[in-house]
Amino acid sequence: MSDTPSFTPSCPIPNSRNELITLAHGGGGSKTQSLLDNVFRPLFSNDYLNQSHDGAVVPTRNQSAFTTDSYVVEPLFFPGGDIGSLSVNGTVNDLAMCGAQPLYLSASFIIQEGLPLNDLIRIAQSMANAAAAARVKIVTGDTKVIEQHGGAGLMINTAGVGSVEVETELTPRSVEAGDVILLSGDVGRHGIAVMAKREGLDFQTDLESDCAGVAKETLELIRNGIDLHCLRDPTRGGLASILVEIARDGGFDIQMDEMSVPVHDAVRGAAEILGLDPLYIPCEGRFVAFLPEAQASRAVRLLNAIYGSPRAKIIGSVKEGTGIVSLQTQIGSVRALDLLSGEQLPRIC
Amino acid sequence: MSDTPSFTPSCPIPNSRNELITLAHGGGGSKTQSLLDNVFRPLFSNDYLNQSHDGAVVPTRNQSAFTTDSYVVEPLFFPGGDIGSLSVNGTVNDLAMCGAQPLYLSASFIIQEGLPLNDLIRIAQSMANAAAAARVKIVTGDTKVIEQHGGAGLMINTAGVGSVEVETELTPRSVEAGDVILLSGDVGRHGIAVMAKREGLDFQTDLESDCAGVAKETLELIRNGIDLHCLRDPTRGGLASILVEIARDGGFDIQMDEMSVPVHDAVRGAAEILGLDPLYIPCEGRFVAFLPEAQASRAVRLLNAIYGSPRAKIIGSVKEGTGIVSLQTQIGSVRALDLLSGEQLPRIC
Numbered sequence: 206m207s208d209t210p211s212f213t214p215s216c217p218i219p220n221s222r223n224e225l226i227t228l229a230h231g232g233g234g235s236k237t238q239s240l241l242d243n244v245f246r247p248l249f250s251n252d253y254l255n256q257s258h259d260g261a262v263v264p265t266r267n268q269s270a271f272t273t274d275s276y277v278v279e280p281l282f283f284p285g286g287d288i289g290s291l292s293v294n295g296t297v298n299d300l301a302m303c304g305a306q307p308l309y310l311s312a313s314f315i316i317q318e319g320l321p322l323n324d325l326i327r328i329a330q331s332m333a334n335a336a337a338a339a340r341v342k343i344v345t346g347d348t349k350v351i352e353q354h355g356g357a358g359l360m361i362n363t364a365g366v367g368s369v370e371v372e373t374e375l376t377p378r379s380v381e382a383g384d385v386i387l388l389s390g391d392v393g394r395h396g397i398a399v400m401a402k403r404e405g406l407d408f409q410t411d412l413e414s415d416c417a418g419v420a421k422e423t424l425e426l427i428r429n430g431i432d433l434h435c436l437r438d439p440t441r442g443g444l445a446s447i448l449v450e451i452a453r454d455g456g457f458d459i460q461m462d463e464m465s466v467p468v469h470d471a472v473r474g475a476a477e478i479l480g481l482d483p484l485y486i487p488c489e490g491r492f493v494a495f496l497p498e499a500q501a502s503r504a505v506r507l508l509n510a511i512y513g514s515p516r517a518k519i520i521g522s523v524k525e526g527t528g529i530v531s532l533q534t535q536i537g538s539v540r541a542l543d544l545l546s547g548e549q550l551p552r553i554c
Numbered sequence: 555m556s557d558t559p560s561f562t563p564s565c566p567i568p569n570s571r572n573e574l575i576t577l578a579h580g581g582g583g584s585k586t587q588s589l590l591d592n593v594f595r596p597l598f599s600n601d602y603l604n605q606s607h608d609g610a611v612v613p614t615r616n617q618s619a620f621t622t623d624s625y626v627v628e629p630l631f632f633p634g635g636d637i638g639s640l641s642v643n644g645t646v647n648d649l650a651m652c653g654a655q656p657l658y659l660s661a662s663f664i665i666q667e668g669l670p671l672n673d674l675i676r677i678a679q680s681m682a683n684a685a686a687a688a689r690v691k692i693v694t695g696d697t698k699v700i701e702q703h704g705g706a707g708l709m710i711n712t713a714g715v716g717s718v719e720v721e722t723e724l725t726p727r728s729v730e731a732g733d734v735i736l737l738s739g740d741v742g743r744h745g746i747a748v749m750a751k752r753e754g755l756d757f758q759t760d761l762e763s764d765c766a767g768v769a770k771e772t773l774e775l776i777r778n779g780i781d782l783h784c785l786r787d788p789t790r791g792g793l794a795s796i797l798v799e800i801a802r803d804g805g806f807d808i809q810m811d812e813m814s815v816p817v818h819d820a821v822r823g824a825a826e827i828l829g830l831d832p833l834y835i836p837c838e839g840r841f842v843a844f845l846p847e848a849q850a851s852r853a854v855r856l857l858n859a860i861y862g863s864p865r866a867k868i869i870g871s872v873k874e875g876t877g878i879v880s881l882q883t884q885i886g887s888v889r890a891l892d893l894l895s896g897e898q899l900p901r902i903c
Contacts, residue, residue: 233790234894257803258725259648259786260621262718265614272609273660273713274696299608311622311713315664347623351901354703364622364660364713369611376607437608441582454606545583552700 224322231316231350240348244326245312248333253309253344261344263309268369270303272296279357279552281324283402285394285413289331291489292361294418295440295554297339301420302436302492304375304427305367307339313347313362320358328359339418341365357552370427377455379434380495384523386459387494387504389422390415390516391467392444393486397475399553406478410471417490422508426494431504435495438488440554445484445542447493448521448530458526462533465520484532485545487553495523573671580665580699589697593675594661597682602658602693610693612658617718619652621645628706628901630673632751634743634762638680640838641710643767644789644903646688650769651785651841653724653776654716656688662696662711669707677708688767690714706901719776726804728783729844733872735808736843736853738771739764739865740816741793742835746824748902755827759820766839771857775843780853784844787837789903794833794891796842797870797879807875811882814869833881834894836902844872 229236246254253261276292286294293310300307312332316325336343373379398414400406423436435455437447444466452459468476468483476483496504501519508517530542578585595603602610625641635643642659649656661681665674685692722728747763749755772785784804786796793815801808817825817832825832845853850868857866879891 228900229895232894232898232900233795234898236895237790238893256723256725259651260619260654260714262617262619262652262654262723264616265618267613267615268611269614269618269715270609270611271658271660271713271715272694273662273711275662275664275698275711277664277698277700302608303611305609305611309620311620313622313624313711313713315624315626315709345621349624349626351626351705351709354705356700356703360664360700360709362622362624362662362711362713364620364662364711365609366618366620366715374605374611376605441586446582544587545581546578546585549581549583551577551581 226316226318226320226322226325226350228318228350231348237348244329245346248329249343251342251344253342263344265366266368270300270305270367270369272299273362273364274299275360275362276554277360277552278399278554280402281328281357281359283399283414285398286416287328287331288359288361289328290335291416291554292363293332293335293339294416294489296363296365297341297418297420298438300365300367301423302438303367303369304371304433304436305369306424307341307365307367307420309344309366310336310341311345311364312343314349315360316348316350317353317356317358318350319353335418339420370424371433373434375433375436377435377451380455380457380523381434382457382523382525383498384434384495385498385501385519386461386521387496387501388466388491388518388520389419389508390491391469392439392488392491393468393472393476393483395489396486396550396553397472400479400550401475412469412471415488415490419490419492422511423492425507425511426504429507431496431500433494433496436492438492440487440489442545443485443487446544449542449544452530453528456528458524459521459530460524461521463535465518467518481549485549487550489554575665575667575669575671575674575699577667577699580697586697593678594695597678598692600691600693602691612693614715615717619649619654619716619718621648622711622713623648624709624711625903626709626901627748627903629751630677630706630708632763633747635765636677636680637708637710638677639684640765640903641712642681642684642688643765643838645712645714646690646767646769647787647841649714649716650772651787652716652718653720653782653785654718655773656690656714656716656769658693658715659685659690660694660713661692664709665697665699666702666705666707667699668702684767688769719773720782722783724782724784726784726800729804729806729872730783731806731872731874732847733783733844734847734850734868735810735870736845736850737815737840737867737869738768738857739840740818741788741837741840742817742821742825742832744838745835745899745902746821749828749899750824761818761820764837764839768839768841771860772841774856774860775853778856780845780849782843782845785841787841789836789838791894792834792836795893798891798893801879802877805877807873808870808879809873810870812884814867816867830898834898836899838903
């Protein structure tokens, strides 16, 4: 399950190196208590979690964003992250897409019996690190243990609460003709990194998932007066799917240029081998922003100052229309993008 | 999977009677969209959910309660409820235990491929009904589909946000010597109802789970000025476990009388056959409240007026001490209660 035998847990658990999770760890008795007291509470410690109650009482303001995601990625550990960092960053990013400052997370673990306790500790440590990076607190949680049926061994749900920092509702309906579309970085790394690890593919590359929180970036745009109309992160279904959804929901057309969308060479190569279109491959640390063209270059500069490199780009624009996303391809033709009907890459998030 | 072939979905889905969930329903493409548009959105419809975003923006006040639980009950349908009603009531009750008015829920589905779509619809309908009864809105969600590995076919996580309606923090540390312990009804129905269904046991009874929301009751106490010190619902581990935890965390002793704890005859009979102690069998629609003795009879009257029967009872009292829960048994002896080390009844919530 684990691929780092050299990992040392940061909290002292007797014999944790060899201990496996059992159904008793989820029974609500003393073994559950031990898991809480020795793993989750020390790693996630904060005043709200330490209330040790069925829920946390937290300060909130007038408008809160509230979101949830369950994470079923397989394998649990992949280049550039693991289910722990993914489960924190994914939900942090959903809050960021609401124009919110992420504040509080819940963490609910569904563990299969037989999971090495050490793997769970490593994953919880990874969640604690990602939460600290995003300045968000894990304030409440739950642990269930289910029978071993095969599968990855662990599923995590996180829900998140944040304070809304925008006046405009960030929805496709707020987008206007003439807006441009900003993309924060190259696409497809997460899907390829997970897929390559799962399938044991060797692309002769050290490609890592882009798994990361993006709230710092979106808040930087908001606090510098960029008039954001819509934010969305290209997770399941990738960049193409979210643009198709936004154009459809907002009732406008999108024109974009395939050449303007950055794709890492390793992602492009792997996608070709696997017969996938990089535009549909999931990211976990990217976002698109719809904003007035007049603010485009300033927004790009603000982001690239954070990144320290020219990562963010304008990739397209909004026209009046009926919900069509058309792509100017590299060979000069134009094709309309659509939703995928099936599952291109299962279990990548 | 379903035990009610006569169920008619309340929303029109073409051929839903025979359709099975596939991995594509979780892929983020058009099949996922269809599930959202035809099942979840019509059943859970409200202004916040209808924002159709990565998260919901909701109004909140100064102090919010935030909680989460994943539900892995097997079987999915049991006498008196199903995983849907359980997943709403369980989280509503965790908010109620914080002294909060439950307001918003998230709902995240982890579905095994092969689940009959009709079962999912029936469960979603059950969630909608439970949410309406508790006056709580399901405002955001997520759907994942995983491979078939055996197991019940569906796991649901709900997180909840509510507005805190009490001034005192409801924790074991707020409990005082002299307080009495109020129990809202008989214990152990949920665990026995699920266990009996799962094991195909026939107890010659129509015993149903007590699965229900209890926020109406706790808010009635709060709004009538009952000075609550601590609230807790006896779910995993049952009544005994929560009392042991509260006494330990608060640093006081509890004295209770076994005769005063109501147990339905069918629960008592089944528990004897199964070798279980009813005090450790989970409930999903009961709570205990710690409050000053002077307010005990008024609190009991307020609850029994809601129930229309003498259900709520005082079952014990708080003494200065070191965290010991002692039970005066039916035969007159006294025994100390402790946490279970293992899992008495797995997969009952």
